[in-house]
Amino acid sequence: MAAAAQRILLLGGGNMGAALLGGWLDKGLDPARVLVVDPKVGDTLRPLIERYGVRHAISVPQETFDVALLAVKPQMMGAALPDLRDALISDSLVISIAAGTTIASIEGLLGEHPVVRAMPNTPALIGRGVTGAFANERVDAAGRKTADELLSANGPVEWVDTEPLIDAVTGVSGSGPAYVFHMAECLAKAGEAAGLPADLAMRLARHTVAGAGELMIRSDQTPAKLRQNVTSPNGTTQAALDVLMAEDGLAPLIERAVRAARDRAEALSKE
Structure with a gap:
């Protein structure tokens, strides 16, 4: 060094x-x-x-x-x-x-x-x-x-x-791990609601999130392409994505979350 x-x-x-x-x-x-x-x-x-x-x-x-x-x-x-x-x-x-x-x-x-x-x-x-x-x-x-x-x-x-972009970075990657952890929580809860034992649902959720993240890092394909690769027309994944990708689905929710984190970072500079 x-x-x-x-x-x-x-x-x-x-x-x-x-x-x-x-x-x-x-x-x-x-x-x-x-x-x-x-x-x-x-x-x-x-x-x-x-x-x-x-x-x-x-x-x-x-x-x-x-x-x-x-x-x-x-x-x-x-x-x-x-x-x-x-x-x-x-x-x-x-x-x-x-x-x-x-x-x-x-x-x-x-x-x-x-x-x-x-x-x-x-x-x-x-x-x-x-x-x-x-x-x-x-x-x-x-x-x-x-x-x-x-x-x-x-x-x-x-x-x-530019310096203000650091607040946007905070909203995406600085606070981002918490979003992913919460997604794993939600995925496990959904699995439990679907009938899985709680401990099994949590193990499946943890490994799914961790494995998908590692695949994104190792692959030279975009997240969009990786998503498409595992989505068969009219299949189970497509049924789930129809919910997540609806007009009021995950994308606008994540955008609001990132904006809230960015805005809070900006507010901290004035306190």
Whole structure:
């Protein structure tokens, strides 16, 4: 990793922060280059500290860092960031994964820096995440490469051209895993209502959702084509799709859900 020579501060060692850290370490990052600042050591972070000897502190020390990755909750940014100012130099790269927290608000708390605003998702916990990212004008090619390496340790990174699009990314992939989990819940409940034992219906739903997702990743065909491949005319799948693809079916519902998540991300930036 090009980031291997950087001094990295990870502010927040919760599930997502620890997932990113685990990805860096798996990619060969020297644990001595990283400091995790968090008042608590949770169940996701503790094994990394014990296995790799990653440094941990409850507050920002009197050191300077080349990269600061902000993995605290949006509502904690106002309290957590001012202590970070003295740990950064003028060209320190700041990467934020806090939903709805704008680059302007980060600069208001830290001063002007190269800032990347990113939105990963929870499959990063198993190295299967995807992250949307936007860089401000102070991020040069080297800074973007460093950010890309750090964020891609848990899955691909997709860069967007304008900052507001990060809120749309939040609506699609940031919050998206919850939609899929809920679909599995609904599918299992529907199977139970159709007469299946509850535990069997849940196993079928979990494996169906997981298997279909893996097939989409491995296939070079579009989701639409994959759907068509398993849909026989006048068959059982077609009967189900006639319901899901009706004018008031799944598509408008998902569009409303994504819009609601995007709008909430936009609202968070004003709170």
